[in-house]
Amino acid sequence: MYGAREQEEGKWLALLLAVAVHIVLLAMLIWGVSWHNTQPAGVEAELWSDLPVAPHTAVKQVAPKPAHTQPPQPKPEPAPEPKPVPQERVQPAKPDIALKQPKKEEEPRQPVKEPPREAEKKPEAVKKEVKKTEPATDNDPVLKELMRQQAQLAQMQKQQAVAAAQAASAGNKQKADYIDKIRAKIRHNVVVPPDLSGNPEAVFEVTLLPGGSVLNVRLIKSSGHSGYDSAVERAIRKADPLPLPPDPALFGDYRDLKLTFRPVE
Amino acid sequence: MSASVTQDLSFISMVSHASVIVQLVMLGLLAASMFSWWLIFLKGFAIRKAVRQTQQFEQEFWSGSDLNALYQRASSAHGNGGAMERVFEAGFREFLKLKRQPKLDSTDAMHGAQRAMRATYQREMDQLEGHLSFLATVGSVSPYVGLFGTVWGIMNAFRGLSNVVQATLAHVAPGIAEALIATAMGLFAAIPAVVAYNRYTHDVDRLAIRFESFMEEFSNILQRQGAAV
Numbered sequence: 001m002y003g004a005r006e007q008e009e010g011k012w013l014a015l016l017l018a019v020a021v022h023i024v025l026l027a028m029l030i031w032g033v034s035w036h037n038t039q040p041a042g043v044e045a046e047l048w049s050d051l052p053v054a055p056h057t058a059v060k061q062v063a064p065k066p067a068h069t070q071p072p073q074p075k076p077e078p079a080p081e082p083k084p085v086p087q088e089r090v091q092p093a094k095p096d097i098a099l100k101q102p103k104k105e106e107e108p109r110q111p112v113k114e115p116p117r118e119a120e121k122k123p124e125a126v127k128k129e130v131k132k133t134e135p136a137t138d139n140d141p142v143l144k145e146l147m148r149q150q151a152q153l154a155q156m157q158k159q160q161a162v163a164a165a166q167a168a169s170a171g172n173k174q175k176a177d178y179i180d181k182i183r184a185k186i187r188h189n190v191v192v193p194p195d196l197s198g199n200p201e202a203v204f205e206v207t208l209l210p211g212g213s214v215l216n217v218r219l220i221k222s223s224g225h226s227g228y229d230s231a232v233e234r235a236i237r238k239a240d241p242l243p244l245p246p247d248p249a250l251f252g253d254y255r256d257l258k259l260t261f262r263p264v265e
Numbered sequence: 266m267s268a269s270v271t272q273d274l275s276f277i278s279m280v281s282h283a284s285v286i287v288q289l290v291m292l293g294l295l296a297a298s299m300f301s302w303w304l305i306f307l308k309g310f311a312i313r314k315a316v317r318q319t320q321q322f323e324q325e326f327w328s329g330s331d332l333n334a335l336y337q338r339a340s341s342a343h344g345n346g347g348a349m350e351r352v353f354e355a356g357f358r359e360f361l362k363l364k365r366q367p368k369l370d371s372t373d374a375m376h377g378a379q380r381a382m383r384a385t386y387q388r389e390m391d392q393l394e395g396h397l398s399f400l401a402t403v404g405s406v407s408p409y410v411g412l413f414g415t416v417w418g419i420m421n422a423f424r425g426l427s428n429v430v431q432a433t434l435a436h437v438a439p440g441i442a443e444a445l446i447a448t449a450m451g452l453f454a455a456i457p458a459v460v461a462y463n464r465y466t467h468d469v470d471r472l473a474i475r476f477e478s479f480m481e482e483f484s485n486i487l488q489r490q491g492a493a494v
């Protein structure tokens with residue numbers, strides 16, 4: 001009876017305080033609890049454009065070219081072609097961009113007629129192509145276009161003939177190229193132990209899942225230095241997922257990889 | 266699938282992604298927590314006020330002032346005085362009424378006054394202890410409710426995992442984090458409720474002891490008065 005009135009007094013104040021307590025808690029939760037697990041993409045970009053170029057050019061360039069520098073320095077090449085090489089190297093699967101760029105100087109609109117099947121052959125085609133078209137700067141765009149297409153056709157036929165013979169080696173080349181990329185990404189993560197002497201070689205067998213995740217890492221041949229072995233193994237796991245060609249049909253070639261690592265290459 | 270692996274786990278998105286049952290559990294826990302905090306503040310104010318008024322009245326009473334004057338003031342301040350004042354008022358009123366009856370002797374008047382005081386005392390105690398049981402209930406039950414929400418959420422998370430060929434921790438982790446929020450909320454509701462319940466019952470017990478000892482001492486005074494008259 002009396003007490004009921006007594007409790008009435010603090011009712012609204014108590015309600016207000018209770019709400020305040022919850023607002024404080026909610027604010028703490030909303031601002032305090034937020035886990036962001038976004039991966040820094042910059043690291044990957046660097047690896048893709050940088051390291052794998054050197055071995056690739058070493059295999060590819062049969063054209064008259066000055067001796068290219070071996071380590072990851074594709075830029076200073078005094079290339080006879082108008083466009084820098086790395087652009088087409090980064091993505092050998094779609095050379096359309098590289099094909100278009102040299103032509104742009106003469107005429108902006110040029111449909112690409114080549115079948116995208118011979119991805120690995122393209123860059124060479126482009127180089128020769130460009131050399132041919134450059135002197136043929138004509139005033140008549142139709143004629144020029146025709147000439148260009150003819151040249152392309154001839155080029156293609158020649159290529160197809162060669163492609164049949166080289167198909168196997170080209171596949172291997174692409175595979176080697178990607179293995180280089182994979183190794184480059186792993187090597188980036190290797191922390192070489194300071195007490196390591198010499199340049200021992202460690203061979204690992206890596207089993208991959210579709211998508212590039214590392215399923216299993218097995219040491220086949222130890223480098224003789226257990227610290228370096230485990231450093232490489234850690235680096236392989238850290239590099240997960242590994243870069244793979246976008247075509248899933250090719251994954252069978254990459255399921256079991258044999259990777260060789262040396263502290264200095 | 267890979268897109269869902271790399272996602273932001275903010276609190277709001279976790280709550281909104283939880284399943285309906287878990288959300289209901291969270292809502293219930295939020296309501297329980299709200300109500301228990303409201304009671305915590307309400308009872309806190311009420312008990313503090315009761316302690317202060319009791320202290321004040323005891324001081325006045327034992328400072329040797331006249332009982333009749335105290336009674337006048339208590340009955341004029343009807344209801345606004347403290348609990349102890351009301352106990353005193355009820356007892357003294359009954360004593361005065363019974364003393365006016367010529368047939369009754371002073372021991373009967375004193376017994377009547379004691380009964381009146383005990384009745385008021387019980388009413389006051391009931392008032393002070395009211396709703397404390399709710400705090401005890403929240404304190405003991407809400408962890409289990411939160412646990413239920415968590416178990417349910419984890420069950421869902423693992424059931425979703427059965428559809429995936431490559432089971433990784435990243436697939437279950439967001440679900441488990443969502444589910445664990447329910448436990449966190451249950452604990453948030455329970456801990457203050459338990460602390461407040463223990464504290465308030467202790468305070469109310471101490472007040473009860475003070476009231477009881479006051480009643481005994483006041484009975485003695487009434488007995489002395491009755492014998493004197």
